[in-house]
Amino acid sequence: MDNIPKMTVIRQCLSLLPTLSPTCVPLDYGVKKLRTLALLQLSVTAHLLRWESYREYAWQLDASPDLQELLGLPSISASQVSRRMNQLPTALLEHLFYALTHLIKNLSRPASSGLLQRVGRLLLVDASCLKLPAFLSDWARVTRDRCGVKIHVSYAVTSPEHTFVQHMVPSTGNVSDYEGSDLLLHEEEVTYVLDRGYVCYERMDRWIEGGLNFVMRIADHHQANVLHEHPVPEGSRILRDATVQMGSGYTAMEQRVRLVEFTDEKGRLYRIVTTQWEASAEDIAEIYKHRWLIELFLSG
Structure with missing residues (x-):
């Protein structure tokens, strides 16, 4: 394991695993x-070293006296690993995940000023679908021909150098992104960064009334009724900075939001609505650009 940097997040997580010993006793x-x-x-080590099969677990353990000493395990077979994996309760893994998240959150507090000092900590929110085989997954049926689950994630950015998963909530695949947000958006001292799948005027009103801040992309078809135009900086990519009311008729929002429109380096238009009134329009654009961090996490 000498080729694994000592300060990688996952190696630090490995050092926390012994605290689960009392929890594991009844399972053994x-x-x-x-x-x-x-x-x-052994599973975390396999993830670190990118082992691809239970057979490789057995081979690598046989070849590493140091690992054998660490685990107190002289040898193992692929079938034994498979059998024990099938017996492992998912609730234990959930417990481990939240224990690690709590530890990382506490360790990051000294550097929790956020990406921008005047905006503070960001929580990027997104969801990812995992396809399941239909013959095993009637409980997770989405359509007649497709089964799957969805993982709803909030990803914390406490500073430019400190990011980590804060919450992870599973659901069946037919739960919409904005329905999943009901379990993720509840902190008042952060700014949530969301994509177009989270646009729901009723929820947006509720978030504002509850003191939640957000930066959210909207689609071209979302109607924004301009109430007041604000000046935009010359020579920048900012096209519009305005106070707006979203929607129309009985579907319109009750609360007002700020609309910032800008283009990226390739000329693509982004329309962002936000509750951040003090930050500059350039800051709002910069905040949304950092949403790619959660895309990298979900695709990795």
Whole structure:
């Protein structure tokens, strides 16, 4: 494991695993080999070193006396790993995830000024679909021909150098992005960054009434009724900075929001609505550009 940098996030997470020992004891009743804690440590090691199969788990363990000593495990077979993986409760993994998130959040507090000092900490929100085989997944049926689950994620940006997953909520694949946001948006001292799939005027009104801040992209067809135009800086990519009311008729928002329109380096137009009134229009554009961080996480 010498080729793994000591300060990688996942290696630091590995050092926390022994704190789960009391939780693992009931799961090891009658287990003679590959206890739960060793299984978790072996799995994290496999992720670090990109092992691709349970057979490779067995080969690599046989070839590494140091790893054998760390895990207290002289050898293992691929079938033993597979059997123990099938017995591993997902609730334990959820417990581990939130324990690690809590630790990382506390460690990042000294550097929690945020991407921009006047805006503070960002929480990027998105969702990703995982396709499942139809013959095993009637419980997760989305359409007649497709089954899947959706993972709703909030990704914290506490400073330009510090990012981590803060919340991760699973659902069946037919839950919309904006429905998933009901479980993710609840902190008042952050700014949520969202894509077009989260546009829901009723929810946006509710977020504003609850003191939540957001920066959200809207589509070309979303109607923005301009109430007041603000000056835009000359020579920048900012095309519009205005106070608007979204929607029309009985679907219109009750609350006012700020609309910032800008183009990127390739000339693509972005329309952003936000509750951040003090930040500059350039700051709003910069905040939304950092949304690619959660895209990288979900695609990785």
